Ligand code: XLS
């Protein structure tokens with residue numbers, strides 16, 4: 015049985031008017047000597063593709079899911095696996111990501127839930143072997159169940175903490191069983207609603223202990239992929255501890271976790287944090303800590319996490335400039351943590367949405383590569399700091415300088431003639447390539 019009313023999506027080039035074709039994403043086309051698909055490493059998000067009913071706080075789900083009988087059964091979960099792999103095959107997406115509770119139902123007790131997971135993981139393993147699809151990362155859902163209402167690894171209740179640990183232990187084992195390349199922590203409930211009832215220091219200590227136990231368990235079972243922390247400032251918690259890339263890096267450094275952890279940066283979370291996506295990516299990449307990306311966008315008119323599909327070529331260009339700048343992904347990729355609008359209820363809308371995202375990133379990749387080849391942008395930035403390439407600059411950068419020495423220079427050197435930052439000229443330069 016096929017559920018997506020289309021053939022495998024092919025590349026037809028920019029001249030095509032076929033909505034069910036790629037105009038820019040041509041998987042094997044080389045960009046700078048590397049195939050597009052290896053640059054972009056697209057992943058499908060199991061939770062959005064298979065489990066998102068498109069409900070909102072004001073109304074029930076609208077998504078047509080003819081394969082889903084609405085039950086919390088393992089049979090239903092197994093059926094979804096076939097549908098998901100049909101989706102991956104048709105879009106040509108070669109990676110995927112899941113939460114434990116997306117792929118298998120949470121049942122009456124933990125061992126029954128674990129058993130359900132094992133059954134579905136077995137099937138996923140077979141499908142991966144048949145198709146060559148890879149698991150980009152796994153994660154545990156530590157935010158949906160009411161037991162996590164006050165946090166998981168930062169819960170005030172040690173028994174909840176233990177439950178969360180057991181869930182992560184199992185999710186890690188499933189990730190390992192599926193040869194997952196990474197494992198993500200997103201702390202939706204790891205934060206607080208009010209400081210009146212919160213011991214922040216204690217909660218952060220608990221979170222760090224939790225992550226150290228995760229590393230220890232990974233080592234025991236032979237999972238050597240990186241862990242990712244995914245920053246987001248709020249929603250669902252009023253304040254989340256992993257509020258942005260800088261806060262996460264500070265936490266990882268404070269608790270000695272930088273060896274095994276990197277960051278998974280999401281576009282819509284960056285904007286919620288009051289930053290641009292490029293800012294969050296640059297903060298991470300500059301210290302070698304950018305691991306993976308959740309590809310989506312927010313809506314400038316709506317102040318929450320709308321998780322829309324990325325369609326803005328300027329943004330995909332800026333993202334790919336950072337990714338190319340760091341030499342590309344290693345274990346990470348571009349995970350479409352994005353959902354259709356509620357009005358787009360048809361299974362085929364999932365295909366259209368992903369075609370758009372993949373084409374937007376293919377263009378962003380080609381444009382970013384062209385900008386780098388052209389070299390004017392990088393040359394401008396290099397030149398802007400040229401005074402630091404002089405003897406004086408070298409002394410400052412190497413730590414050999416003192417305030418007294420600099421003061422002498424300032425007293426005798428006169429007023430420095432500052433060069434223009436030329437922002438508008440550079441914006442025009444970027445637009446030449448779009
Ligand atoms: C929610 C997050 C979540 C993580 C995985 O806003 O983006 O989906 O990516 O738990």
Ligand code: CA
Pocket residue numbers: 200244280308351
């Ligand atoms: Ca995400």
Ligand code: CA
Pocket residue numbers: 280282283319321351
């Ligand atoms: Ca999100």
